[in-house]
Amino acid sequence: MELSVTSRQEGDRTVIAVAGEIDVYTAPSLRERLNELVASGHYDLVVDMEGVEFLDSTGLGVLVGGLKRVRSHDGSLRLVCAQEKILKVFRITGLTKVFPIHPTLTEALADTSSTPNGSVG
Amino acid sequence: MAHTVALSFQPAAEHVRTARLVAVAVARRAGLDEIRLDEVRLAVGEVCARAVRRCQQTAVLAPVLVEIDDVSPAFEVRVTDGAALGDDEDEQIALALVRGLADAVGVLDGPGGLGGVVRMSWDR
Numbered sequence: 276m277e278l279s280v281t282s283r284q285e286g287d288r289t290v291i292a293v294a295g296e297i298d299v300y301t302a303p304s305l306r307e308r309l310n311e312l313v314a315s316g317h318y319d320l321v322v323d324m325e326g327v328e329f330l331d332s333t334g335l336g337v338l339v340g341g342l343k344r345v346r347s348h349d350g351s352l353r354l355v356c357a358q359e360k361i362l363k364v365f366r367i368t369g370l371t372k373v374f375p376i377h378p379t380l381t382e383a384l385a386d387t388s389s390t391p392n393g394s395v396g
Numbered sequence: 397m398a399h400t401v402a403l404s405f406q407p408a409a410e411h412v413r414t415a416r417l418v419a420v421a422v423a424r425r426a427g428l429d430e431i432r433l434d435e436v437r438l439a440v441g442e443v444c445a446r447a448v449r450r451c452q453q454t455a456v457l458a459p460v461l462v463e464i465d466d467v468s469p470a471f472e473v474r475v476t477d478g479a480a481l482g483d484d485e486d487e488q489i490a491l492a493l494v495r496g497l498a499d500a501v502g503v504l505d506g507p508g509g510l511g512g513v514v515r516m517s518w519d520r
Contacts, residue, residue, distance in 0.1 A: 298416075299445035300409035329416075331441050332490050360434045367496045368489075 280308045285384055289317040294326030297334030309341040318350025321383045325355060330364050342374065353383045399463035407451030407460050412444045415462050419473055426466035432518055439497040442490045443475045443514045450479035456508065470517040480508035
């Protein structure tokens with residue numbers, strides 16, 4: 276299955292809905308989309324991962340790269356994910372301390388706290 | 397290693413998904429529970445992606461070999477690539493993740509040298 280990446284504006288946030296498998300083959304297309312958004316001035320991103328069926332370390336690398344980019348513009352990158360199998364990947368790698376992860380899109384959009392509670396170096 | 401199922405693929409990223417699907421299908425048939433199936437899926441994906449990157453970095457065209465043994469006391473998967481790259485630092489994060497997923501992980505010499513074989517196992 277190919278990766279589907281669609282984005283839309285919700286107030287001052289840009290919601291990126293990702294569906295399918297994020298792996299060594301598909302992750303470059305997500306990286307490209309995130310880079311395009313940041314380059315066009317979108318610095319407050321919410322990546323909705325509810326449709327993601329698989330995530331590997333290549334995908335984690337793309338998300339960490341996106342986080343670094345938006346932070347260099349004082350922006351934010353929040354994740355929406357309630358799936359245990361995906362959350363497990365963030366937990367094993369310690370990235371739950373780096374990304375704000377919300378169980379629903381509504382909660383992610385309602386969160387106005389400043390996000391840098393972890394460092395990505 | 398004795399194996400019940402083996403698969404080889406050209407070292408290209410688009411084939412990693414196929415390797416994941418095959419490994420999970422064998423693991424499911426071997427009776428691993430859903431939590432372990434998720435671990436096998438991710439670990440095999442990581443190790444095969446590592447093998448593809450290693451081959452691409454060294455322009456090795458030899459296929460990546462995935463051998464699966466569901467007969468031994470533990471469920472075992474062995475991934476072999478032909479890259480002559482050593483156990484490079486860039487791949488330590490992928491391997492650290494795999495060490496968190498499998499019950500035992502060994503990195504051995506492959507046909508191209510150090511780091512070319514990764515062996516993973518899950519206790520039943």
